[in-house]
Amino acid sequence: MAETSKLLRVLPEVFQVAADTSPPMQALLAVAEDMHAPVRQVLDVIHTVPDPRRAPASLVPFLSRWVDLDWLTLPGPESSRSGSIPVARQRDLIAAAAQLSARRGTVDGLTRFLHLATGVPGFDVESVPGAFHIKVLIPAAAADQLELVSRIVKGVKPAHVTDELMVRPAGGTGGPGE
Template identity: 40%
Template sequence: MRSAELARLLPGVFQAPPKLGGRLRALLDAMEGFHAPDEAVLAELDALFDPRRAPEGFVPVLARWMDLDLPVTTGLGRLRELVAAGAELSQWRGTARGLLLFLSTATGRRDFELDERVPGPDGMPRPFHICVRAPTELRPHRALLEDIIGREKPAAVTYELHFQEPGDPGPASR
């Protein structure tokens, strides 16, 4: 608030021009200075809740609010994208589509493969077991990928995570 706006909030006796001088003017100017930082924050309040515009330190807070408190080792930009996609990720939670969407959003890669018919030792598909194939370049982010798979797969499902070069059929298909 400007000092003139603050002066209008004073009782009428203090608003008279001859009375509004010296110490009172200095007090109003100081109050204007105290309000300035808060008003700047309020003017940009919508940016705090937009994961793409929020300050770096606030993005992890937004992630926790969205239940996305993960060891995102792929960078702050990926965490911002996860928070932005939070509603859609929640909608597809527990599905193959949701798992692949989550992995893609967290890493920026679209070349994940999900095999829901993993053959067992007898050659028959193993019930309630999936195999996720990730690009070899994501091996340093294994903890993140395992955390995502563990959170997003249905509770009774077991999984394997394999890293492979593009075009490699992976161990589950051999």
């Protein structure tokens, strides 16, 4: 037992020598190893904590706070089932947080954010000429996530810009000229 102890390797040589022949020392090492086992298990996987793809689901809200996405992923007073984001999508948002932050306030950033949060592609944002107003065209597949889309638009668009949400009819693009 004394030769396989991880703890024994870090102890002074006098303890290492004594552990070969001393049953009390062997028992003490066994108890110490058992006491350290839970800590060792955590330390063996600690490198997965900051990785949104590998972190335990219970840590995803914590990671959201690190990258300033907790305003979206943590339940608020107005939160309902339709406004919640599945953990897999939260992981995608956290992984893309730096890119999303760099594009915050842009059409590209808003459409990418909406796609990642809802899991539905095909969002479009139109600027109304001569006004600080945007029209967000929502794919029909995301119509059941209007509360979430609204929270994202309000949280990501520039503060001085007003917004309008419009769900496209199923099967159509709903874009200009249609």
